[in-house]
Amino acid sequence: xxEYIKSYLGSSTTPGQAGNVFWASVYILLIFLGLSVAVIAMxxxxxxxxxxxxxxxxxxxxxxxxLLQPIADAIKLLIKEDIMPSQADGFVFWVAPIVVVxxxxxVFIVVPFGPTHAVTDMNIGVLFMxxxxxxxxxxxxxxxxxSNSHYPLMGALRSSAQMVSYEIAMGLAVVSAVLMTxxxxxxxxxxxxxxxxxSQQAQQVWFAFKFFPLGLIAFFVFxxxxxxxxxxxxxxxxxxxxxxxxxxxxxxxxxxWSLFFLAEYSAMIAVSSIAVTLWLGGWLRxxxxxLSGSTWDLVFSVLPxxxxxxxxLMAFVGVFRMPKHPYFRVQTIGLAGFGVILGLIGxxxxxxxxxxxxxTSGIAGPSRAIASISL
Amino acid sequence: MPQNYVxxxxxxxxxxxxxxxxxxxxxxxxxxxxxxxxxxxYECGIDPVDYSRGRYTVxxxxxxxxxxxxxxxxxxxxxxxxxxxxxxxxxxIEMLIxxxxxxxxxxxxxxxxxxxxx
Numbered sequence: 001x002x003e004y005i006k007s008y009l010g011s012s013t014t015p016g017q018a019g020n021v022f023w024a025s026v027y028i029l030l031i032f033l034g035l036s037v038a039v040i041a042m043x044x045x046x047x048x049x050x051x052x053x054x055x056x057x058x059x060x061x062x063x064x065x066x067l068l069q070p071i072a073d074a075i076k077l078l079i080k081e082d083i084m085p086s087q088a089d090g091f092v093f094w095v096a097p098i099v100v101v102x103x104x105x106x107v108f109i110v111v112p113f114g115p116t117h118a119v120t121d122m123n124i125g126v127l128f129m130x131x132x133x134x135x136x137x138x139x140x141x142x143x144x145x146x147s148n149s150h151y152p153l154m155g156a157l158r159s160s161a162q163m164v165s166y167e168i169a170m171g172l173a174v175v176s177a178v179l180m181t182x183x184x185x186x187x188x189x190x191x192x193x194x195x196x197x198x199s200q201q202a203q204q205v206w207f208a209f210k211f212f213p214l215g216l217i218a219f220f221v222f223x224x225x226x227x228x229x230x231x232x233x234x235x236x237x238x239x240x241x242x243x244x245x246x247x248x249x250x251x252x253x254x255x256x257w258s259l260f261f262l263a264e265y266s267a268m269i270a271v272s273s274i275a276v277t278l279w280l281g282g283w284l285r286x287x288x289x290x291l292s293g294s295t296w297d298l299v300f301s302v303l304p305x306x307x308x309x310x311x312x313l314m315a316f317v318g319v320f321r322m323p324k325h326p327y328f329r330v331q332t333i334g335l336a337g338f339g340v341i342l343g344l345i346g347x348x349x350x351x352x353x354x355x356x357x358x359x360t361s362g363i364a365g366p367s368r369a370i371a372s373i374s375l
Numbered sequence: 376m377p378q379n380y381v382x383x384x385x386x387x388x389x390x391x392x393x394x395x396x397x398x399x400x401x402x403x404x405x406x407x408x409x410x411x412x413x414x415x416x417y418e419c420g421i422d423p424v425d426y427s428r429g430r431y432t433v434x435x436x437x438x439x440x441x442x443x444x445x446x447x448x449x450x451x452x453x454x455x456x457x458x459x460x461x462x463x464x465x466x467x468i469e470m471l472i473x474x475x476x477x478x479x480x481x482x483x484x485x486x487x488x489x490x491x492x493x
Contacts, residue, residue: 015382021381021385024381024382024385025385025389027382028382028385028386028389029389032389032393078401078404078405079401079404079405079406080405081405081406081407081408081409082401082402082405083409083413083414084414085414085415085416085417086414086415087416097394098390098391098394098395101390101394102387102390102391105386105390106383106386106387106390109382109383109386119382119386120379120380120381120382120383121379122379122380123379126453127450127453134446145428147416148416148427148428149416149417149418149423149427150416150418150423150425150427151417151418153427153428153431154431157431157435160435160439161434161435161438161439164438164439164442164446165438165441165442167442167446168442168445168446168449171446171449171450171452172449172452175449175452175453175456176456178453178456178457179456179459181457182456182457182458182459182460182461183459183460184460186461187458187459187460187461187463188457188458188460188461189456189457189458189459189460190457191453191457245417245419250417251416251417254401254405255397255398255401255405256398259394
């Protein structure tokens, strides 16, 4: 058994690549476990941080500083009565939360936690990620339609409209990251998530800092789009409490409601880990070419995957979930989704293409020099 | 390589088993005494006035159609982005022509007011 584990740890492929069903299942179970713990932790952190921002204490009673509050909530939800409205479409109502959870979790198949530490490494990883994450719209529309009530239907429609409009900005931002992977000797990039991190390693720079302002703008566009995708703080009008009570899951209660909750938080972790993989160098340390040497090796071996975790959390808790923003109006969202962001990314892609083009075709020495400086 | 895709099915099967099992297990411990009021659609305490799957604004259809158009555009960009450097100038110009045609349509949509809500 020990020999078997050792032989696996020394291997150079992901379990999916090796066709090893056992290790793939172990990884999948680890992801389930890790996600559940992360969701519990995020729930507690969000409540505590928001409370302190609003000069409150937040949960304090259950456990030290309310640490066990999410677990108490989970138990409460499990033993709570589960109501299905009499006019609801039973089967769709039952299936909708399962669809949402499956789509939110399945993205983690392609998220790499290390050079060989992912469930599987598909050569279409990025496309798989985009496809699966856009399927969650389906679950939300199913939930809203099946409830047969006004608020859920309105919430589901708003939610789906918002998610599909920002899907495009998200896809275009991802294209710009894929484009940067092709800047190597062979001239061929990759869509595999591990391959994208490895090409950041080969190019010795995080893609967020490549072509200095441009990579950062693409990362920012993705960051905004991913907050809109997950229906979070400034974009939370599908769940606008004052108008729609709770949006598409108004009619859900008990354990089924908690499935939506689980899916929402794990989708947030999923999109932020994708952002970290594509732009912030996955498992790599920041500025690999500057921060090398034995001291930095020691520092980063003490903090394994610290960038991954810290930046993923920062993306949501620190920056976007800041003191409750007033949310946008529906009108603004519709326009912003297609208009502003699509225009912005169009403006963004062109100068990058031009700069790359002069660089790669070897016409202009000066622009190559400028590119290497800004790199 | 097909074995790369096997874990997807393991993953979906595991969730597809775990969640219904948990839902059924919760059924054993939770109370179950529905009443007429509990089973009514939630409408802030008043009786629902209308069939809820009625009409809603046509804007949502427009958003969905626009999404299909521009999402397909994004998907077309991916193969080109992967081979960006290998295709070089030729690929870039081809793609710019493709994008220009789409941007003309985009400007037309904008002028028609399809991107404005209400």
